[in-house]
Amino acid sequence: MRIVGLTGGIASGKSTVSNLFKAHGIPAVDADIVARNVLKKGSGGWKKVVAAFGEDILLENGEVDRAKLGQIVFSDLGKRQLLNRLLAPFISRGILMEVLKLWIKGCSIIVLDVPLLFEAKMDKWTKPIVVVWVDPKTQLQRLMTRDGSMEEDAQSRINAQMSLDLKRSQADIVIDNTGSLEALHEQFQKVLTQITKPLTWTEFMLSRNGAFLALFSTFISVTIFKKSLL
Ligand SMILES: CC(C)(COP(=O)(O)OP(=O)(O)OC[C@H]1O[C@@H](n2cnc3c(N)ncnc32)[C@H](O)[C@@H]1O)[C@@H](O)C(=O)NCCC(=O)NCCS
Ligand SMILES: Nc1ncnc2c1ncn2[C@@H]1O[C@H](COP(=O)(O)OP(=O)(O)OP(=O)(O)O)[C@@H](O)[C@H]1O
Numbered sequence: 001m002r003i004v005g006l007t008g009g010i011a012s013g014k015s016t017v018s019n020l021f022k023a024h025g026i027p028a029v030d031a032d033i034v035a036r037n038v039l040k041k042g043s044g045g046w047k048k049v050v051a052a053f054g055e056d057i058l059l060e061n062g063e064v065d066r067a068k069l070g071q072i073v074f075s076d077l078g079k080r081q082l083l084n085r086l087l088a089p090f091i092s093r094g095i096l097m098e099v100l101k102l103w104i105k106g107c108s109i110i111v112l113d114v115p116l117l118f119e120a121k122m123d124k125w126t127k128p129i130v131v132v133w134v135d136p137k138t139q140l141q142r143l144m145t146r147d148g149s150m151e152e153d154a155q156s157r158i159n160a161q162m163s164l165d166l167k168r169s170q171a172d173i174v175i176d177n178t179g180s181l182e183a184l185h186e187q188f189q190k191v192l193t194q195i196t197k198p199l200t201w202t203e204f205m206l207s208r209n210g211a212f213l214a215l216f217s218t219f220i221s222v223t224i225f226k227k228s229l230l
Contacts, residue, residue, distance in 0.1 A: 001207040002109045003099065004195055005126030007117035009164040010157050011143035012134040013177040013184065018113040020188050026195070027102055028111040034094035038087060039064050045090040052086060053079075074156045088120060095122070106208045108199060118170060119162050128172035130191060133164050135178045 006021075006028070008014045018028040038045035041062045049064065050057070053072070059065045073080040095112065102110050117123050134142070136158075143154045168174050173194060175187050204210040 001103055001107070002195075002199055002203045003126045004109065004111045005117050005123055005129040006111050006113045006132070007115060007123075007129065007167060008132035008177075009134070009139055009161055009167070010115065011139055011146055012132045012164065013142075013175075014113050014115065014132050016177070016181075016184065017130070017132050017175060017188065018111060020185070021111045021192075021195075024192055026109055026111055027107055028113050029095055029098040029102070031091065031095060031112070031114040031116070034098065035087065035091050038090035038094055039066075043090075045087050048086040049083065052082060070157075071153075074153070074160050080160060084116075084120075092120075092122070103208055108203075108207050108209070109195060115161070118167055123170070128194070129170065130173045130175060130195075131164075131167045131171035132175045132177050133168045134176070136164070138178050139164070 004021075004026075006014055006018060015030070015032075018030065021028050037043070039049065040046060041064075046064065049069075053069065057065055057069050057072070069083070073083050095114070099110065099112070112122070112126055114120070114122055117126070117129070123129055139158060140151065140154055143149065143157065144151060147154065149157075173191055175184070175191060177184050199207065205214065
């Protein structure tokens with residue numbers, strides 16, 4: 001199985017690229033969705049976060065007030081690190097479960113869309129790593145437009161992440177999403193060709209079909225060996 005890492009900065013265009021992969025039949029696991037699920041009322045992550053941050057971060061219906069928690073953690077490094085530490089095991093487990101489901105289905109190439117791929121050290125699970133880069137001005141503008149946020153709030157969210165230039169330096173493939181959507185689509189076609197190259201032997205053996213082949217070969221070898229002893 002080939003697990004492609006997809007990362008970048010906030011509002012750099014990861015979800016846009018992830019949707020292009022899905023449109024071409026390559027499934028993607030979205031870490032933001034996993035992170036939302038592990039913070040749902042009554043879940044393990046929710047209990048840890050409420051115990052650490054207090055009931056003030058809850059809405060009347062008991063769900064976490066995401067806007068409020070966001071304001072707290074994106075303006076305070078210590079609280080952000082605390083939240084990350086509390087949720088990391090639940091998020092990793094959630095992502096692993098999604099990967100397992102796709103493995104069982106027999107998918108040979110999948111994408112992991114993880115904003116904090118490097119920060120959470122999940123980059124070791126993925127090869128190749130695609131970084132969606134965008135210039136800082138465009139990133140800020142797109143973030144403010146998408147979320148309807150003020151410059152200060154948007155900038156503090158950008159500053160909460162590893163710099164995009166550093167992420168770019170650790171990428172196998174870089175998509176520059178500063179231009180138009182048409183320019184993005186053009187780059188994507190080239191990336192798609194690279195990503196869909198035939199699996200290496202190791203990737204094949206890590207896929208469901210590879211595992212079945214290994215099991216089948218072992219079974220045949222043992223049967224032949226037993227017969228040769230008779
Ligand atoms: C603080 C929370 C409640 C704010 O929720 P909100 O709905 O406003 O934002 P959302 O979850 O949609 O995230 C938007 C983007 O913010 C960035 N982001 C989210 N969490 C973090 C973080 N801990 N550090 C840096 N950037 C982050 C990502 O780029 C993400 O795509 C939420 O982001 C959260 O629970 N974060 C901690 C979990 C986490 O690490 N998520 C990232 C998945 S790897
Ligand atoms: N090339 C582009 N031209 C114009 N707008 C774009 C382009 N690429 C993405 N966008 C827009 O920029 C915003 C951010 O993109 P997107 O949501 O894909 O980013 P993201 O990296 O997934 O963000 P997050 O980290 O918050 O999940 C969206 O409103 C999207 O429609």
